[in-house]
Amino acid sequence: MTSSVAPPVTADEMTLDAGVWSPRIRFLDLACLVLSLLAAATETYLLLQDGGAVGDVVGLALILIGIGTVRSRLRIGPRPLSTRLWLATALVALGPLSVTALGGDPLVSWTIVVFTAFSITLRGLPGALVGGILGAAAYLAVIASDGLGAVDPTAFVALTCCFTAAATGSALRSYVRYRTEFAERTRQTLASRDAETHQRVAEERLRIARDLHDIVGHEIAVLNIHLSVAQVNLPADAIAAKTSLESARTSVQSVLGETQRILHVLRTSQGEEGLGTPAAEFDRIPALIGGFQQAGATIDANLCAVRAQLDPEVSTAAYRVVEEALTNSQKHGTGPVKVTTLTRGPVLEITITNAKRPGAPLPGRRGYGLVGMRERVASAGGRLVLRDEDDRFAVEATLRIDGSAHA
Structure with missing residues (x-):
């Protein structure tokens, strides 16, 4: 600059x-x-x-x-x-x-x-x-x-x-x-005040990065060690358990990778060069679904290919929507999960539907997953609709491929 x-x-x-x-x-x-x-x-x-x-x-x-x-x-x-x-x-x-x-x-x-x-x-x-x-x-x-x-x-x-x-x-x-x-x-004076504000924000970002590294990173690393020990000490005929532990270790490695990317974002000033590859993108959705399937989830995926150039923020938002919806379906749902992505002209539509487990609370009442999903879609100029019916729960995201605000 x-x-x-x-x-x-x-x-x-x-x-x-x-x-x-x-x-x-x-x-x-x-x-x-x-x-x-x-x-x-x-x-x-x-x-x-x-x-x-x-x-x-x-x-x-x-x-x-x-x-x-x-x-x-x-x-x-x-x-x-x-x-x-x-x-x-x-x-x-x-x-x-x-x-x-x-x-x-x-x-x-x-x-x-x-x-x-x-x-x-x-x-x-x-x-x-x-x-x-x-x-x-x-x-x-x-x-x-x-x-x-x-x-x-x-x-x-x-x-x-x-x-x-x-x-x-x-x-x-x-x-x-x-x-x-x-x-x-x-x-x-105003310019000096803005510079001071940016400096404080940078210091706060660095503090968050240190806390995230010291607390979350450490705990995930310890969890990965325990999973490795458990996998080694399983009997030779415990094939299903070994498969589950291997999937769990893969997920832990993925979390470690995502944590490193978050740490990089927090430690990097705005405008500096980021990582070579984005943390999440639309093309990685099939791999994401495959990871859930290896963990035992039943997923009926009907995915489309986007021919036009997908806006990076829209690509990341689409990946996170599918990721959060699949996570919630495993926590609060039952039976197969249906994932559909399709394009209608300049619009990308994503739908994730699953049956609700009897007595399971609405995901939004227990955490901030749905709130974060809605904010991410809104930041990409899209719309998010949550359909909570008696026996099923659906997430419908509508995003414009070029990243412009959705009418």
Whole structure:
């Protein structure tokens, strides 16, 4: 399994990405652009109607170029975003100064500068520095235009508005950064929690594997030894008993094999390679039935061959259903057991029927065999029907060959 690590994102790039902005912030940024363009369009119309100083045209042009630079994807220098924004700040600051220097009225130009200051700081430049530069430019332009000296109230209004707009943009940028970092930390916390959960699950699986090996494996091995001793010490003419003991030893060996496979699954992490062959599969059902027949069970088997590729989970579920049903038939039933498998289009049907032994309890009331059978069939996308009648018990499993959920 491979993982990819995204390249680090700078603070400037993060604040420029409109995807992390809330709708309200995007609306404010767009509103500043619209108001700036409306003011520029109005000033252009008045210049065309009444005429005006060259400074009005030059200043308006510089400001519009600055606005375009703020919102463009122009790459300048090793740090394209900050360089582009500083260039835009310089162009916008020159706007009102050019208007005044060339004999124009800087009112419209410094008004547009206020809206542009908000957009510039929103994209990453420090609010105090941008506010100081643009505010000083607007202040000097108004003073020089009105000729009222340092106490010009309009100049103070221009300076205050530029600082306020720049501070607002900077505050909103900090808010966006905080929300982005908070979301990233939350994601990392959840990822760390998931990793810890998987680690605990792995440790629990390993503990279960150890317990299963120490308890179940040991007891089965001891049972196999006792069966071997009993078989050796039987009289020579006890052929039936020897056959039964041999079948019992075969079953014990099979249980040992299944236990080893379960241990391997518990000790193997998800996604790692498993055993070369599955623990149980549909093609092994005839061998399973043969094992029961060697132990003395009477089984009437009518098995079909599945031509299509059988889903591995469906194959395992089919084997386990037959295995559990035959086991229950020997515990709680009497007489022959009928096992039928057939295919109807994309569906595999399995039916196991046996007569009930008088007074025998329902298998599901004594253990979890039927519950596990039902869960296994459901996990393979199939259906399981149990028919408990007066004198017979039937298990009917319906599975789709491709493993898809059964309708």
